[in-house]
Every structure is written in structure tokens, then in C-alpha cells.
């Protein structure tokens with residue numbers, strides 16, 4: 584199983600929850616799905632009749648999405664730079680991408696550049712202190728005594744900060760909604776998919792020797808057990824604005 588396939592079986596099931604609200608805020612004929620991953624937004628936008636351009640930094644994600652969605656225009660691109668002319672898109676949707684970009688201000692400026700005047704943008708990210716589906720991994724790593732520095736974004740738990748960043752990039756009518764739900768998942772599959780995705784936060788697990796991985800997994804099993812029936816409580820922010 585490739586990292587992209589593991590992402591698709593694990594995280595994409597979690598991130599798909601926000602696709603509907605995201606596209607309510609930003610879906611128009613020429614849509615940019617930025618940080619498309621394996622295509623949860625692209626799939627829904629194509630079904631709504633949009634002409635979708637899907638970009639991602641990871642060739643593995645792009646290979647999977649291109650195979651699955653031959654009617655999307657798939658391009659490799661890494662924010663804060665995009666290989667597009669000014670004002671090319673009517674709408675931009677970015678599901679859990681902005682929290683992966685270190686230069687938030689630069690990325691928002693670039694997204695503003697490629698959006699047409701009057702176009703809509705919608706971006707989601709996790710509220711890190713209510714994100715039990717992943718915090719159990721961070722806690723398990725710490726409990727096993729493995730050093731792990733998780734990158735934090737300055738706006739992550741501060742929506743006001745993010746609306747200020749959107750305004751500074753030139754967007755108008757910026758607002759943020761909060762979404763809470765429970766991620767119900769088989770705990771063993773969730774472990775396997777998160778570890779095999781080897782994303783920036785938890786790739787550290789796969790780099791450990793087998794006995795340490797087993798120790799982290801034991802802690803994960805203990806910490807995740809209370810969520811087995813009702814699921815992990817999770818929380819995301821959805822920011823939207825117009826150009």
C-alpha cells in the first residue's frame with residue numbers, strides 16, 4: 584500500500600466530512616482544489632458540474648487522483664507558488680491544506696492572485712486542541728518517550744488571526760465557522776492507515792525500531808480505547824471569503 588493509498592483509506596475518510604460545507608461556500612464553474620490529496624473535494628465538485636483543477640505537492644497523491652478522476656485537470660504545485668495566470672479561477676477550495684503550509688501569508692496572497700474578482704475561497708484546518716483522532720498519536724509517542732516536535736501554525740486555534748491574514752492578503756467578507764463531529768473508525772485500521780500515510784506529523788512512528796513501534800502502539804491502543812464506540816470527537820474551522 585502506498586502512502587497515498589493509506590491516506591485515502593484513513594485521513595480522507597476524516598477530511599471528507601467538511602467537503603459539503605466547503606463547496607457550499609466556494610463552488611463555481613472554474614474551481615481550484617488546492618492541496619487536493621486523493622480527491623475528496625475534486626470528486627464532489629465534479630459531481631456538481633464544476634470544471635476542476637486539482638493541485639498537490641505530492642506526486643503520489645497526484646498519481647492516484649489522476650487515475651481516479653480523468654475529468655479533472657491535475658497539476659503538481661507547491662504553495663506558496665502556483666503555476667497559473669492571474670484571476671484564472673471562479674472559486675478556490677482547500678480542504679486541510681493551509682495548516683500544512685509554513686508561509687501562510689504568502690500562500691493566501693498567491694491564492695488571491697489566481698482568483699477572479701468576486702470569486703469565493705474556502706479553506707479548512709483542524710482545531711488542534713480538539714483533535715482527538717490525531718492527538719492520541721501525539722500522546723502515545725510522548726508516552727513511549729520518543730521525541731516529537733509537532734509544527735504549530737500561529738492561527739491554528741485562533742480563527743480571528745486567520746480572518747486577519749485573509750484580509751491582509753486582500754480578501755473581503757472573511758468569516759470562520761466551527762464544525763464538530765465524531766470520527767467513527769475501526770481503531771486498528773486507523774492506526775495502520777495513519778502510520779502508513781507517514782505524513783509530516785506522525786512519520787516519526789515508522790522511523791522507530793520495531794520494539795519502539797510496538798510500545799507506541801500499546802499506548803495508542805490504551806489511549807484510543809475510550810473512543811471505540813462513539814468515535815473520536817474532532818473539530819475543524821472553515822474560513823471563507825471573497826476577492
Ligand SMILES: C[S@@+](CC[C@H](N)C(=O)[O-])C[C@H]1O[C@@H](n2cnc3c(N)ncnc32)[C@H](O)[C@@H]1O
Nearest residue numbers: 595598618619620639640641661662678679683
Ligand atoms: C491533509 S491532506 C488534505 C488532502 C485533501 N484536500 C483532503 O481533504 O483529503 C493535505 C494535502 O496537502 C498537500 N500539501 C502539503 N503541503 C503542500 C503545499 N505546500 N502545496 C501544495 N500541497 C501541499 C499534501 O501533499 C496533502 O495531499
